[in-house]
Structure formats: structure tokens, C-alpha cells
Amino acid sequence: MESKSRTLEITxxxxxxxxxxxxxxxxxxxxxxxxxxxxCKTTKMDGEGGxxxxxxxxxxxxxxxxxxxxxLAVKCKASSGEKTVGLARIPVTDFIGGYSPETxxxxxxxxxxxxxxxxxxxxxxxxxxxxxxHACSSQAAAGLGIPIDGxxxxxxxxxxxxxxxxxxxxxxx
Amino acid sequence: xxxxxxxxxxxxxxxxxxLTQLVDISLNQRARxxxxxxxxxxxxxGGGKQAIGGVQxxxxxxxxxxxxxxxDHFFRARGQNPLxxxxxxxxxxxxxRDRDITSKSDPMTILYVKKRDGTLEELGRTEVxxxxxxxxxxxxxxVAYQFEIVQHLVFRIYDVxxxxxxxxxxxxxxxxxxFLGEATCVLSEIVxxxxxSLTLNLHSRNGPGGSRNLGTLTVHAEENFSxxxxxxxxxxxxxxxxxxxxxxxxxxxxxxxxLESGNSVPICKTExxxxxxxxxxxxxxxxxxxxxxxxxxxxxECFDFNSNGDHALIGKLQKxxxxxxxxxxxxxxxxxxxxxxxxxxKVLKGQLFVDEFIEKVQFSFLDYISSGFExxxxxxxxxxxxxxxxxxxxxxxxxDPSRRLNSYQxxxxxxxEVIQFYDSDRRFPAWGFGGRAYDGTVSHxxxxxxxxxxxxxxxxxxxxxxxxALHNVTLAGPTLFGHVIxxxxxxxxxxxxxxxxxxxxxxxxxxxxxxxxxETMEALVRASDLPLSILIVGVxxxxxxxxxxxxxxxxxxxxxxxxxxxxxxxxxxxxMREVYSCRISVVQAxxxxxxxxxxxxxxxxxxxxxxx
Numbered sequence: 139m140e141s142k143s144r145t146l147e148i149t150x151x152x153x154x155x156x157x158x159x160x161x162x163x164x165x166x167x168x169x170x171x172x173x174x175x176x177x178c179k180t181t182k183m184d185g186e187g188g189x190x191x192x193x194x195x196x197x198x199x200x201x202x203x204x205x206x207x208x209x210l211a212v213k214c215k216a217s218s219g220e221k222t223v224g225l226a227r228i229p230v231t232d233f234i235g236g237y238s239p240e241t242x243x244x245x246x247x248x249x250x251x252x253x254x255x256x257x258x259x260x261x262x263x264x265x266x267x268x269x270x271x272h273a274c275s276s277q278a279a280a281g282l283g284i285p286i287d288g289x290x291x292x293x294x295x296x297x298x299x300x301x302x303x304x305x306x307x308x309x310x311x
Numbered sequence: 312x313x314x315x316x317x318x319x320x321x322x323x324x325x326x327x328x329x330l331t332q333l334v335d336i337s338l339n340q341r342a343r344x345x346x347x348x349x350x351x352x353x354x355x356x357g358g359g360k361q362a363i364g365g366v367q368x369x370x371x372x373x374x375x376x377x378x379x380x381x382x383d384h385f386f387r388a389r390g391q392n393p394l395x396x397x398x399x400x401x402x403x404x405x406x407x408r409d410r411d412i413t414s415k416s417d418p419m420t421i422l423y424v425k426k427r428d429g430t431l432e433e434l435g436r437t438e439v440x441x442x443x444x445x446x447x448x449x450x451x452x453x454v455a456y457q458f459e460i461v462q463h464l465v466f467r468i469y470d471v472x473x474x475x476x477x478x479x480x481x482x483x484x485x486x487x488x489x490f491l492g493e494a495t496c497v498l499s500e501i502v503x504x505x506x507x508s509l510t511l512n513l514h515s516r517n518g519p520g521g522s523r524n525l526g527t528l529t530v531h532a533e534e535n536f537s538x539x540x541x542x543x544x545x546x547x548x549x550x551x552x553x554x555x556x557x558x559x560x561x562x563x564x565x566x567x568x569x570l571e572s573g574n575s576v577p578i579c580k581t582e583x584x585x586x587x588x589x590x591x592x593x594x595x596x597x598x599x600x601x602x603x604x605x606x607x608x609x610x611x612e613c614f615d616f617n618s619n620g621d622h623a624l625i626g627k628l629q630k631x632x633x634x635x636x637x638x639x640x641x642x643x644x645x646x647x648x649x650x651x652x653x654x655x656x657k658v659l660k661g662q663l664f665v666d667e668f669i670e671k672v673q674f675s676f677l678d679y680i681s682s683g684f685e686x687x688x689x690x691x692x693x694x695x696x697x698x699x700x701x702x703x704x705x706x707x708x709x710x711d712p713s714r715r716l717n718s719y720q721x722x723x724x725x726x727x728e729v730i731q732f733y734d735s736d737r738r739f740p741a742w743g744f745g746g747r748a749y750d751g752t753v754s755h756x757x758x759x760x761x762x763x764x765x766x767x768x769x770x771x772x773x774x775x776x777x778x779x780a781l782h783n784v785t786l787a788g789p790t791l792f793g794h795v796i797x798x799x800x801x802x803x804x805x806x807x808x809x810x811x812x813x814x815x816x817x818x819x820x821x822x823x824x825x826x827x828x829x830e831t832m833e834a835l836v837r838a839s840d841l842p843l844s845i846l847i848v849g850v851x852x853x854x855x856x857x858x859x860x861x862x863x864x865x866x867x868x869x870x871x872x873x874x875x876x877x878x879x880x881x882x883x884x885x886x887m888r889e890v891y892s893c894r895i896s897v898v899q900a901x902x903x904x905x906x907x908x909x910x911x912x913x914x915x916x917x918x919x920x921x922x923x
Contacts, residue, residue, distance in 0.1 A: 162585070186547070186591050186666060188584070232875060237804030237841055243916060245840050247868070247876035260868075260876060 145268040146173075146201040146208075150181045152192040153212055154260040156223050156250070162189035163214050163223060169193065169261070170211040173201055183215060189259075201267075206230055210261055212250055224250025224258040233265045240267040396677060397535035398456045398502070402437060403447035404468060404513070406526035410489045415442045416470040418491060419480060420528070422452045425463035425495075436480045439471045444526070453535065454498060458676070459902035461728055462498040466528055468513065490516065492525035498532075499732035507532045507681045534677055541598040542632060545667035546581070547591040549644065550660045554615035554623045559586045561616040562625060568601070569608045569629070578602065578609075583616040591666075597632070598673055605632040611663065613647060624649070626659045639668035674920050676906040679913060682920040684812045686733035686909070688726075689802070690773055691795040692719060692759065693821040694746025694780070695788040698851070701781045707822050707851050708781055718850035718887045720774060722820045725898035726846065727770035730816055738766040740802065741773050744795050747785040755794035757784075789826035793834050795819060796845065800838040807842060811918050814842040814909050822851040828860075829872065835861065836869050839877035844908045846901050849886040858884040879911055 148171060156163040165185055172178040179199055184191030201208075207230065212223040226248035234240040245264050252258040402420050410416050419439045423431035437448035454462070469488040492513030501509045513525035546564060554560045563583040567575035578601040584590035602609060608629050614622035626647025630638070638645055644662030651657045699706030709717055716724065731737055741759035748757035758765040759776040761783060767776045799817040806813050825831055835845070847862070849855045862884040863869055869877040885901045913919075 186545070187593075188591055190593055226874060229873065232837075236837060237800045239804070239808045242807055245878045245915065247878050249870060249874040249876055251874070262878070 143200045143202045146199050147196060147266045147268055148199065148208070149196040149264045150193045150210070151245075151262040151264060152187070152190065152194075153184075153223075153250075154190050154262070156189045156191065156212060156214075156259040158214060158221055158223055163191070164188055165191075166215040167191045167223065168213055168215070169195075170209075170213060171197055171199065172209045172211070173199055173205055201230075210248070210250075210263070212259070212261060222253055224252050224261075226250050226261055228263075228265075234267060242266065396456045396675065398454050398498070398677075399451040399533045399535045400454060400501075401448070401451055401531045401533070402466065402528065403445075403531075404526055404528045405445045406524070407444045407446070407468065407491050407513075408523075408525055409444060410470045410491065411473075415444050416489075416491060417441050417473065417476075418443065418446050418468050419471050419483075419488075420448060421467050421469070421485070422454075423465040423467070424454070425465055431465060436483075438480060439476070441476075451533075456498060456502065456677070458906050459729060459899040461732075463495065464498055464530075465493060465495050466511070466530070467493045468528065492528075494528045496530070497732060499729075501530055501532045502677050503680055503732055503735075505681065505683065534675060539599070539673050539675070539678075541596060541671045541673040542602075542636075543594050543596050543667065543669045543671060544635060544639075544665055545592070545594045547589070547664050547666055548613060548647075549589050549662050549664065551588040551590070551613065551647075552625050552649075552659060552661060553588065554625060559588050560625060561585045562587065562590045562613055563616055563622075564592065565612045565614060566595075566597075567610040567612070568603055569610055575610050594667060602632050605636075607631055609635075613661070613663075626661050628663060630663075635665050636668050638663070639665035674910075674913075676910055678920040679909070680733060682922060684814065684913075684920070685735055686730055686905070687739075687813050687815045688730045688734050689740040689742075689799050689815060689817045690723060690727075690759075691742045691744055691756070691799075691817065691819045692723075692777060692780075693790065693819075693823070693850075694743045694784050694786050695790050695821075695823060696745075696786040697788065697790075697853075698786060698822050700786070708786075710778060710781065718848075719777065719820050722818070722848040722850070722887060722898065723773050723777065724770065726818050726848075726902065727773060729898075729902055731770055737769045739769075739773055740765045740799075741767050741776050742795055742798065743780055743784060744792070745786070745788050745790055746780075747787045749783055753787045755791045756798050790821060790823050791827045791830070792819060792821075792825060793827045793830035796831065796834040796838060799845075800834065800841055800843060803838070803841040803843040811842075811916075812921070814912065815844070816905065817843065817845045818848065819845065820848045820850060822849070823853045825857055828857060831861065832869055833871045835882060836871040836875050836877045839869070839879055839881050842912050843881060844905055845882045846905075847882060847884040848898070848901065849884065850888075852888065855884070855886050858886075879908070879915075881908060 150169045150171065153167060153169075156167055165188060166183050167187070168183045169181045170178055171180070177199065179197045181193045181195040181197065184193055208228045210226045210228065212225070214221050214223050228246065228248065232246060233244050236244070238244060243264055243266050245262070247260055247262045249257055250259045250261055400422065402422075404418065404420070407416055407418055417439050420437045422434045422436075424434055425431055434454060435450075435452035437450045437452065440446040440448060454464070456462070468491040469483075469485060470491050471483060471488050475483055475487070493516065494511035494513050496509060496511055501507060508529055508531040510527050510529045512519065512527055515523070515525065548562065548564075551560055551562055561583050563581050565577055565580040567577045569575050579595060579597060581592040581595060584592065608631050610627060610629055612627040613625040615625055616622055626649050628645055628647050630645060642664075644664045647659045647661040647663060648656040649659055698708045701708040701710070703709060704711075707718055710720075711717065727739075742756050742765060743759050744755045744757070746754065746757065748754040749761045759773070759780050760767050761776075761780065767773055796817070799815060803813075803815045806815075838845075847858055849858055861869070861882045863877065863880040863882065868880075869882075883901050883904055885898070
């Protein structure tokens with residue numbers, strides 16, 4: 139039987155031009171990734187990157203089938219407490235059912251908006267949905283340097299994407 | 312010896328270009344400075360404050376900073392541009408004809424490049440090998456490989472008469488030597504071969520087809536650079552001196568390579584960090600071509616950025632790449648010095664630290680291509696009514712009975728003839744959009760050949776399908792790119808799951824203004840993560856402002872309505888009218904960025920050439 143959730147590998151790569159009250163973030167930026175209020179993970183804090191932090195932090199999370207958005211909240215720890223730098227909502231459809239198979243590594247970038255709704259920097263992430271039944275060709279993800287001798291001969295088995303096997307309404311329950 | 316000479320030449324040119332670059336940057340700053348008075352809160356980096364030369368082409372880093380004409384010149388002058396690589400050709404021949412009576416021939420090969428006007432320019436000569444019909448010449452001939460041009464090579468073999476022995480090959484008069492045969496090929500044909508070797512049949516001066524067997528010639532191409540090694544470093548400074556009156560310094564680093572002559576050549580500069588005496592810069596990426604060798608001393612200068620271009624030196628120091636590596640290992644800082652008036656140096660409190668030091672292997676475009684990676688070409692042609700009735704001579708689609716190509720045909724030919732060499736099966740998807748197609752409905756992506764299969768064979772196939780479609784398709788409208796981009800993106804997306812060696816190139820030729828700007832942007836943002844580049848050629852006299860927006864060369868990343876951003880720039884646009892106004896083909900400009908876009912995709916995914 140099909141499971142009710144799938145495994146999401148989300149790597150929070152970097153941020154660009156982060157500001158708080160129009161001043162560049164100096165350090166200690168981090169990202170909260172939430173699939174729902176009870177399913178959150180947090181990256182490590184960036185100590186050196188200033189307003190262009192890089193985290194390269196891979197978070198593995200369970201994503202229920204009905205999830206439609208993932209929320210990224212970039213925050214910053216200061217002496218006065220935590221401040222929110224900006225938010226981005228990633229529609230799940232941006233990486234499932236897009237041009238490339240979701241089991242391949244996909245790079246995504248989003249505009250962040252601060253709590254007032256104003257544009258504030260950019261966040262770069264990469265996403266991969268783990269589907270153990272469906273092999274993925276992404277070398278980066280698999281870490282394999284497969285030598286390919288014949289150009290078109292890959293011995294590939296055509297597979298129907300797993301998600302298309304679900305009743306279509308299960309997405310939007 | 313000749314190699315050192317050429318390096319020296321490159322360096323000299325690069326100094327000159329660097330000067331032009333500085334002028335460009337300061338002009339740019341002035342213009343930007345004035346503009347920014349009005350809107351001081353802009354998201355992008357101010358002109359001239361970007362990092363140059365040390366930025367790796369990564370989709371997730373803000374790598375747009377490097378796109379600047381001056382910088383392109385700067386790169387090109389150093390022979391650094393991935394599209395402009397020096398290639399060393401080794402030549403051998405077998406079964407040459409014997410022209411000498413008492414002994415065998417004494418052959419020498421001369422390599423020419425055939426220019427657009429058909430004239431031949433000599434690129435070099437091999438040495439003379441005595442008494443051999445199967446010579447393998449030792450002397451290599453250098454050619455500058457340019458992706459965007461079809462480079463026709465002509466090899467001519469001569470038997471050098473014994474009485475000329477001892478004369479330098481350069482001085483030999485060819486009309487006094489015996490002609491043994493010639494062979495022609497295109498440089499791309501050699502570099503796309505698996506082992507980068509190509510064997511050609513020799514023929515007489517009258518061209519191929521002669522019945523006599525004159526033997527064969529084999530060319531082998533090798534990229535001419537010292538190493539694929541590159542380093543990524545994260546640099547920071549502490550306790551820098553304050554140079555500004557009312558705020559702290561705005562520091563940036565400039566790294567130059569010191570030459571034996573005592574001069575230095577700038578190789579990169581970091582971005583400017585505003586108002587900070589403890590700056591941390593983004594990681595720098597330096598290739599071996601830039602820094603020479605790990606022991607070559609580098610001059611690292613820290614400046615306070617000044618918008619008038621007159622940057623104040625805060626301090627400097629000299630370190631080689633291996634010394635920087637030591638700094639990283641010891642986690643220790645190196646003090647900056649300041650040259651004082653009496654020729655002495657004052658040691659400053661400010662220090663330089665290396666927080667990260669990673670050695671990387673950097674593969675070239677040709678490394679991928681010669682290991683079986685391909686560029687797959689696709690074409691989409693505008694059939695909207697604004698082109699004018701094809702029967703009318705002032706229509707953009709008018710096919711001249713005198714066989715003079717119209718703008719559409721010209722664009723297909725010029726792009727196609729370059730890319731076809733990188734596509735092994737030469738089967739190209741070809742579509743039309745904005746026309747009332749074969750079934751009577753307006754379609755925004757129909758097969759140009761009118762059949763169910765969208766692929767046609769070869770550039771000739773595209774030309775034939777296009778001419779045929781003009782008879783069968785009625786021009787309509789509006790101008791929508793969304794469908795075509797979607798179709799191309801789906802093909803690219805489906806391919807990556809089973810073949811990572813394919814990269815797609817979609818050529819869209821259009822006369823006009825887009826109706827679906829927003830949809831097009833959304834499609835481009837979604838497609839930016841695929842192995843796909845889109846070339847847009849604008850024909851006719853329309854205002855192509857919109858296209859400039861799609862082509863994100865100005866440093867702004869494309870943004871969809873939902874706030875998703877393009878991960879990299881995949882669009883290149885040129886208006887065709889410029890083709891007529893200047894001598895150099897604008898199509899070249901269109902193709903120039905392709906190898907870079909290809910590499911940025913492959914590197915971001917850590918896809919390596921096969922067998923590397």
C-alpha cells in the first residue's frame with residue numbers, strides 16, 4: 139500500500155542581500171523550515187556570511203501527501219532576541235509535477251518578504267523527493283560517476299511516476 | 312619557447328584591457344551613483360561594487376555580477392574565457408604518395424584557416440620529416456577554438472625538396488615544393504570526437520572526388536592549459552584602518568599576479584563590503600590559469616571603495632596560493648603593510664585570514680563535449696501576421712527567388728551550422744507558433760513539417776520544413792512564447808531522468824512584441840533549472856525592450872508572480888538588424904554564452920565528463 143507521506147530532502151543553500159530595517163544582516167542568520175506547525179526543522183546558524191549567508195544544510199523531513207506549501211522563515215539571532223528577516227512559501231508543485239522528475243535534484247530560488255510584505259533578499263535551496271522505487275539519474279545526489287559508454291544505451295527502465303498512481307484528489311484533501 | 316612568448320603577449324593585452332575595464336567601471340559607477348541618489352534602497356549591488364574574476368558560475372550564487380562587457384574583454388584577453396580556448400593540433404599522415412625517385416617523400420604539413428570570404432590564412436607549419444610516407448609530426452600547431460564560429464581548417468602536405476633542407480620551414484617557398492594532397496574539416500568535428508582524433512582522406516587541389524588515393528591525414532586536438540585545478544577561498548580581514556571621515560571603510564580586495572618583470576596583472580576583485588572594518592567576503596574562485604602556479608606570488612591589496620573610482624589603499628601583502636593555504640591550515644592571520652613615503656613599509660594592525668581553502672578540479676566545455684556530451688538543437692519560428700504576407704517582397708517571411716536568405720533563414724542557418732556539430736543524430740525538433748496550422752486552428756506550437764513527428768533532419772531539413780510551412784500555414788497571432796518554451800522544457804525535463812549528457816538549445820526567431828510576457832517569464836523561471844538555454848533572435852524593426860528583460864544580463868534575475876526566481880540566466884537575445892549594421896555576425900554574440908551556460912549547469916550538479 140502507498141504511504142501517506144514521502145521523504146523530502148531539502149538543502150538550504152544560501153541567502154543573498156538579507157536586511158533588517160534596511161541594515162544588512164551582520165551574522166547569525168538561520169532558517170526555519172516548516173511543513174506544518176508540528177513539523178519544523180531549523181538550520182545551523184551562519185557565523186561568517188553576513189548578509190549573504192551560506193548554510194549548505196541538508197534537512198530530511200517527512201512530507202504528508204496533502205502538503206501544498208513549505209514555508210521558509212529566515213531569522214536572525216541578535217542580543218535583543220530573534221528577528222524575522224523574511225519569509226518564502228514554496229508551492230509543492232514547484233518541485234513535484236514540474237518539468238523534471240521530482241526524484242532528481244532541483245535547484246530553487248525565492249524572493250523573501252519581510253513581515254511587512256516588502257521584498258527582502260533571496261533564498262536559494264535545492265530539493266529532492268526521495269522515492270526508493272524510482273531510480274534517479276542525478277549524479278550529484280547519488281554521488282556516482284557512472285561511466286557511460288554508449289551514448290543512448292543506459293539500460294533505462296521506463297517507470298510511471300509514483301505520484302501519478304495516487305488518486306488525484308488525494309493531493310487536495 | 313613560443314608558448315612563453317604567447318603567454319607574455321596575452322599578459323600584455325590583458326593589462327591593456329584591464330585599464331579599459333577600470334575606465335568602464337568608473338564610468339558605470341558615476342552613472343549609477345547619480346541614479347541611485349533618487350532611490351537609495353535598491354536591492355542590487357551598486358555599479359562597480361561587484362566581485363569580478365573570482366566568481367564561479369554557480370546558479371545559486373549571485374553570479375550575474377560578472378556579466379559586464381568590460382569584464383568579458385578582460386577574460387577574453389587572458390584567453391580565459393571558456394569559449395576561447397587554445398587548442399594544440401598534432402598531425403600525422405599515412406600512405407602518402409611517393410614523389411622522390413631515389414628515396415621516399417620528405418613531407419611537411421601547413422595548416423590554414425578558411426575565412427568567411429574564402430581566403431586562407433596560414434596558422435602554422437610542422438617540421439619536415441625526412442624520408443617517410445607515414446609521418447607523425449612533432450611540431451604542434453595552435454588554434455584558438457571559438458565555439459560560436461564554424462572554423463574551417465585546410466591542411467596541405469608538401470614534399471620538401473632535399474636541396475631546401477636546413478632552411479627554416481617558415482622560409483620555404485611553397486611553389487618550389489611538391490604538393491602531396493590536402494584535407495579539410497571543421498574544428499568542431501575534431502573536438503566532438505570521442506578521442507578528439509579525426510582521420511581525413513587527402514585529395515588533390517581540385518577537391519575531393521579524385522580517383523587517386525593520396526593517403527590519409529589524422530588530426531588530434533588537445534586543450535592547451537596547464538591544469539584543471541582551481542581553488543576556492545573565503546577571505547576576511549580584521550582591524551582594518553579607517554579611511555572614511557564619517558563612516559567606516561568600505562573594503563574590497565584586489566588580487567593580482569606578479570610577473571617576473573615586476574609588473575602585476577589583476578586577476579580578480581571581491582565585492583565591496585560597506586562600512587565594515589572586519590569584512591568577510593564571499594568565496595573566491597581562482598583557476599590555475601589565473602594564478603599561474605601555487606608558488607607564484609600574488610599581490611593582495613585591500614582598498615577602501617570610493618564611488619569616484621579613486622579607491623584608497625588600506626594595506627597590501629604578498630602571498631602565493633600555497634602560502635594562503637598555510638594561513639588556512641594554521642588559522643593564523645597575515646599582517647597588511649602600507650608603503651610609506653621613504654620606500655619603507657609600515658606594518659599595520661590589519662590582518663588577512665583564510666577561512667576556507669578548497670582545491671577543486673574544473674572541467675572545460677571541451678572535456679564534456681569530447682566525452683560524449685551533446686548540445687541538442689530545437690527551433691521555433693514566428694508565424695504571426697505582423698511579419699507580413701509571405702508573398703509580398705517586404706514581408707519578413709518573403710522567400711527571394713534569387714535565393715537571398717530572409718532574416719528567418721539567415722538565423723536558422725547561422726545558429727544551426729554552428730550547433731549541428733554538437734548534436735550527433737542531427738535530428739532537430741522544429742516548431743512554428745502564432746499561425747493557423749494545417750488543421751485550421753491557430754496554434755502556438757505546431758510541428759513545422761506538418762506531420763506528427765516534430766523532428767526534422769539536419770539544418771537543411773529545418774529550411775525545407777520552414778519553406779514548406781509558409782505555403783500551408785496562414786499567418787495569425789497573437790505572439791505567445793509560453794507553449795513553445797513549455798514544450799522544449801518538457802523534452803529537456805524528460806531527458807534528465809535517463810540521460811545526463813544532453814543539453815538543449817532552443818532558438819526562437821520572432822518579429823515582435825510578446826502578448827504573454829507574464830506566462831513567458833513564469834515558464835522561463837521554471838525552466839531555469841533544466842539543461843536548457845534559449846536563444847531569441849528578433850527580426851524586423853519592432854521595439855524589443857521586452858526581450859531585454861527576458862535576457863537577464865543586467866544582473867536582475869527573472870521573477871515569477873509568486874516570487875520564485877530563476878536559478879540562472881538561460882536566455883540570450885539579439886536583434887537581427889544589428890547583423891546588417893556591423894560586420895561581425897550578431898549570431899556569434901548569441902552563441903558566445905552557451906558554453907558558459909552549459910558549464911554552469913553541469914558544475915552546479917557536479918556532473919563530470921564521462922571517464923573523468
